[in-house]
Amino acid sequence: MELHERIQTARPLTGPDGRDPFSDLKNRIHLALINELGPQLFSVGVDPGEIRARVEADLRDRLDGEPGLSREDRERLLAEIADDVVGYGPLERLLADESISEVMVNGPHDIWVERQGRLYETTLRFTDDSHLRRIINKMVAQVGRRIDESSPMVDARLPDGSRVNAVIAPLSLSGPILTIRKFAQKRFGLDELVQIGTLSRETLEFLRLSVEAELNILISGGTGAGKTTLLNALSASVPNSDRIVTIEDAAELQLKQEHVLRLEARPKNIEGEGEITIRDLVRNSLRMRPDRIIVGEVRGAEALDMLQAMNTGHEGSLSTVHANTPRDALARIETMVMMAGFELPVRAIRQQVASALDMIIQLERLEDGTRRVVAITEVQRMESEIITLQDLYEFKIEQVLPDRTVLGKLEPTGLRPNFVYKFLKRGVELPSSMFGANGNGSGPMSEGMQR
Numbered sequence: 088m089e090l091h092e093r094i095q096t097a098r099p100l101t102g103p104d105g106r107d108p109f110s111d112l113k114n115r116i117h118l119a120l121i122n123e124l125g126p127q128l129f130s131v132g133v134d135p136g137e138i139r140a141r142v143e144a145d146l147r148d149r150l151d152g153e154p155g156l157s158r159e160d161r162e163r164l165l166a167e168i169a170d171d172v173v174g175y176g177p178l179e180r181l182l183a184d185e186s187i188s189e190v191m192v193n194g195p196h197d198i199w200v201e202r203q204g205r206l207y208e209t210t211l212r213f214t215d216d217s218h219l220r221r222i223i224n225k226m227v228a229q230v231g232r233r234i235d236e237s238s239p240m241v242d243a244r245l246p247d248g249s250r251v252n253a254v255i256a257p258l259s260l261s262g263p264i265l266t267i268r269k270f271a272q273k274r275f276g277l278d279e280l281v282q283i284g285t286l287s288r289e290t291l292e293f294l295r296l297s298v299e300a301e302l303n304i305l306i307s308g309g310t311g312a313g314k315t316t317l318l319n320a321l322s323a324s325v326p327n328s329d330r331i332v333t334i335e336d337a338a339e340l341q342l343k344q345e346h347v348l349r350l351e352a353r354p355k356n357i358e359g360e361g362e363i364t365i366r367d368l369v370r371n372s373l374r375m376r377p378d379r380i381i382v383g384e385v386r387g388a389e390a391l392d393m394l395q396a397m398n399t400g401h402e403g404s405l406s407t408v409h410a411n412t413p414r415d416a417l418a419r420i421e422t423m424v425m426m427a428g429f430e431l432p433v434r435a436i437r438q439q440v441a442s443a444l445d446m447i448i449q450l451e452r453l454e455d456g457t458r459r460v461v462a463i464t465e466v467q468r469m470e471s472e473i474i475t476l477q478d479l480y481e482f483k484i485e486q487v488l489p490d491r492t493v494l495g496k497l498e499p500t501g502l503r504p505n506f507v508y509k510f511l512k513r514g515v516e517l518p519s520s521m522f523g524a525n526g527n528g529s530g531p532m533s534e535g536m537q538r
Contacts, residue, residue, distance in 0.1 A: 109160070109164060110214045110215075112164070113167065113168055113171075114214075116149050116168055117168055117171055119149070120142060120146070120149075120168070139173045143169050146168055146169060147165065150164060150165060171221075171222075175225070175226065176213065176218065176221075177198065177211040177212060178190060178198075178267070181198075181200055181211070182249070182267070182269065184200075185272070185273075186202050187200045187201065187202050187269060188201050188268075188269055188271075189201035189266070189268055189269060190266070190267040190269065191206075191267075192213075192263070192264065192265040192266070193264060194216075194219075194261045194262030194263065194264070195212060195214065195215055195216055195219045195262055195263070196212045197212075203456050203457075204311075204452055204455070205456040216262050219262070220255065220263055223253045223255070223263055223265055226243055226245060226251050226253070227241050227243045227251070232354075234253055235255075236256070236257065239255045239256065239257060239258045240252075240253070240254045240255075240258055242337075242354065244337050244338075245270075247270050248270030248337070248338060248339060249267055249268060249269045250270070250337050251265070251266070251267050252265070252266045252267075253265050271316070274320075274341045275319065275320050276320055276323060277291050277294065277320045277321070277323070277324070278291070279320075280316075280317065280320055283457075284457055284459060285313060285317070285450075285458055285459055285460055286460055286497065287480075287496055287497040289480075289521065290463060290480050290497055293463075293479075293480075293521050294321060294463075295324045296510065296515050296517060297445075297446060298322075298324035298403065298405075299326070299513070299515050300509050300510045300515045300517075301402040301403030301513060302402075302403065302445040302446055302509060303397045303402060303404050303405075303443055303444050303446075304405050304406075304445065304446050304447075304448060305405075305406055305407070305408060305416060305420075305446070305447045305448070306318055306321075306405070306406070306408075306447075306448045307407070307409075307412075307413060307415075307449050307450065308409070308410070308449060308450030308452075309409065309410075309411060309450075309451065309452065310409065312450040312452045312458055314384070314407040315340070315384075315407065316458075317448065318340065318383070318406075318407055319339075322340065322342050322405065323342075323343065325344060326344075327344050327345055327346075329344070329378035329379050329403070330346045330348070330377055330378045330379075331344060331346060331347045331377065331379050331380075331381060332347075332348045332350065332377040332380050332381070333347060333349050333350065333381045333382075333383070334350045334365060334369055334372060334381070334382045334383065335349075335350070335352070335383035335384075336352050336365060336386075337351070338351045339383060340381065340383060342381075348377075350368045350371075350372065352364055352365050352368060364387070364389070365382065365385075365387065366387065366388050366389035366392055366427075368389075369389045369392040369393055369396065373392075373401075378401070378403070379401065379402075379403045379404055379405070380393070380396055380401050380404045381404065381406065382404075382405075382406040383406075383407065384406070384407045384408065385406050385407070385408050385423060386409070387423055387426055388423065388424075388427040388428065389423075390420050390423035390426075391424045391427040391429070392427075393406060394420070394424065394439045395443075397443035397444070398439065398442055412449060412462075413447040413449050413462060413464040413476055414476065416447055416449075417437075417440060417444075417447075417466075417474055417476075420444075421433070424436050424439070424440075433472075434469075434472060437469060437472070437473075437474050438469055440466070441467070441468055441469050441474045444466040445465070445466060445509070446463065446464065446465055446466060446504075446506070447462075447463075447464045448462075448463055448464075449461050449463075449464065453493045454491045455490075455493050457493065460480075460497055461481070461482035462480065463478070463479050463497075464476050464477065464479065465477045465478075465479055465504045465505065465506065477502055477504070478502070479499065479500060479502060479504055479522060480498065481497070481498060482495055482496070483495050483496065483497075483498055499522045500522075500523065501522060501523040502522065503519065503522050504522075
């Protein structure tokens, strides 16, 4: 039986009162192990494999001395207590399952996972609130953070790069809440995104050439739509000769080029000081002689500095933003520029956006859980007070099956982009056939194309 099948089918043993009948035994052995091996468990530079082997050997000796335990119970208790001592308790096996992309703990007895874009309830559980709190404290303590009644909400990162958000009382009324966005160990390339249906074969080459031609590209989409995955895949097309600076809130990008400088924002420390924001890093990166700046996500006043960088010689920059449509993405960028504290006229902001951005790639998570590029949109010039947009590719839904599977494909609209001159200027050939049979000119835009 596969691991994810066991997670959903192996119902934990409970007594008449709904509690784990072995909870007292587990707590007693757990505390004894911590008291005996505590200093070794948190020593820097000690091999985790050696620590786990030591813990499991000690556990076997202790469990062998416990009367009335069946072999099955003994093996289950050994795995659960070892996970608590050297790992993350019941979550250890979920974090080890590569098919799971997100783990959601809604209190000690309600654990869900996301797999292939869909939510599944698991039968795993913590003993009680204090058990869950111990695991949360262990996670946040590894990165020098704390969570308590005076600071009941925290963001942290596991050693493997997974993002952690935890909320406890008094903010949470249903027990401690823990959400883990797992860090993808495998980096998807553009070809693999075509295989899983995110992109079409026709758009793959267009996006690859767009990165080579140094277009400024914004990737837009909702939470979990696959923005960072696509950003990672697109970044592989950046020439190895370019000096790249990546700026992220939590380091997720996995660039393979030789000349990559990785910067990561720093939150406030326990005393509420020492914060380094994305905006600080964007402004500093301009002094680092970058050829390209890649911002993992624009979410605040750094939008102004990002636009200015794009307009002052740092072409070929990439970033992501949370938005539901390309038009919404522009509105969000406009709002974030206003957050910078300068009283700029709206028209001036929109002129900056129109001259900085070349293209928006819109991602969406569909009803069946698949992540698809639903539009590739050119950002054109200002007309009156409005930035005009032109869809170059559009996802057309053909059918939705009874099991919610969405059938459709990303097709060219037949319109040729106005930024073709950027390809010519850099010696990148862009075949007209890439935009469909009618891709001979941009032509007038219909109302629907302008979104």
